[in-house]
Amino acid sequence: MNELKEIPKTVYGPVNSWRLGRSLGIDVLAVDSICSFECVYCQLGKINRVQTSREVFVPTSRILSDFKESEWQTAEAITFSGSGEPTLALNLGEVIRGIKAIADQPIVVLTNSSLLLNAEVRKELLAADRIFCKLDAWTEEAFQKIDRPAVGIELESIVKGIEMLNNEFEGRLAVQTMILKRPTDSDLDSYVEILNRITPAEVQLYLPSRPIPDQYVVSSRGNVAAFSGDHRRLNTISESQFLSVAKKIQRLSGIDVVTSQQNI
Numbered sequence: 001m002n003e004l005k006e007i008p009k010t011v012y013g014p015v016n017s018w019r020l021g022r023s024l025g026i027d028v029l030a031v032d033s034i035c036s037f038e039c040v041y042c043q044l045g046k047i048n049r050v051q052t053s054r055e056v057f058v059p060t061s062r063i064l065s066d067f068k069e070s071e072w073q074t075a076e077a078i079t080f081s082g083s084g085e086p087t088l089a090l091n092l093g094e095v096i097r098g099i100k101a102i103a104d105q106p107i108v109v110l111t112n113s114s115l116l117l118n119a120e121v122r123k124e125l126l127a128a129d130r131i132f133c134k135l136d137a138w139t140e141e142a143f144q145k146i147d148r149p150a151v152g153i154e155l156e157s158i159v160k161g162i163e164m165l166n167n168e169f170e171g172r173l174a175v176q177t178m179i180l181k182r183p184t185d186s187d188l189d190s191y192v193e194i195l196n197r198i199t200p201a202e203v204q205l206y207l208p209s210r211p212i213p214d215q216y217v218v219s220s221r222g223n224v225a226a227f228s229g230d231h232r233r234l235n236t237i238s239e240s241q242f243l244s245v246a247k248k249i250q251r252l253s254g255i256d257v258v259t260s261q262q263n264i
């Protein structure tokens, strides 16, 4: 019981999201930063537990109790993201179903796509309304450099997993990509080839605009624009170059592209 009291609130916000409006965050990890990746741009700062195995980090009853005490009625969307990779939580499906029994708002899950080859994970995700799947690279070398996955995770398993999920999912699946440097024409061809394999409903492109704290702090899971503690920011391409990349991807793929800067 005391241990449960020490777990930070598993429900936070609502925070303003450019994609979702007022979005209430659900953190099924909450006890620490826990992920199968260590992305160079991660807004959590540091992943303290890098793992690929699933477990229950916070009991479902505690998450649902936090939810009931939150301002969930004022949210436009309920988003599973939080302190790392939500599909690592073995009770993800149970929590989604529990929230659906209380609230009508769309349920959104942000995933780094690393566990999507697991049929049980895909089955749990089918209860969501929208799923945003991370895909940051189109070559194995870049994938290892940018997302720094746990040993054994390869780009092909990410692509295959998203493809399988999209074939089974009836809601809206988006591919999310962080743009860290200007892609060449050949990069764009490789990226579009992968998109055409997956056929997502939407592509979401980002620039790394958020500050990166030196250490994980629980407040970094929200939409933090600035930290008082030590942090750094990544240099990236200009906004006009970014929008031109977005337009090219939309033209080449025929898939709707939205960006963190503005819709194109």
Ligand code: SF4
Pocket: 035, 036, 037, 038, 039, 041, 042, 043, 044, 047, 083, 084, 085, 112, 134
């Ligand atoms: S997948 Fe998300 S939580 Fe995990 S390291 Fe990357 S940005 Fe951070």
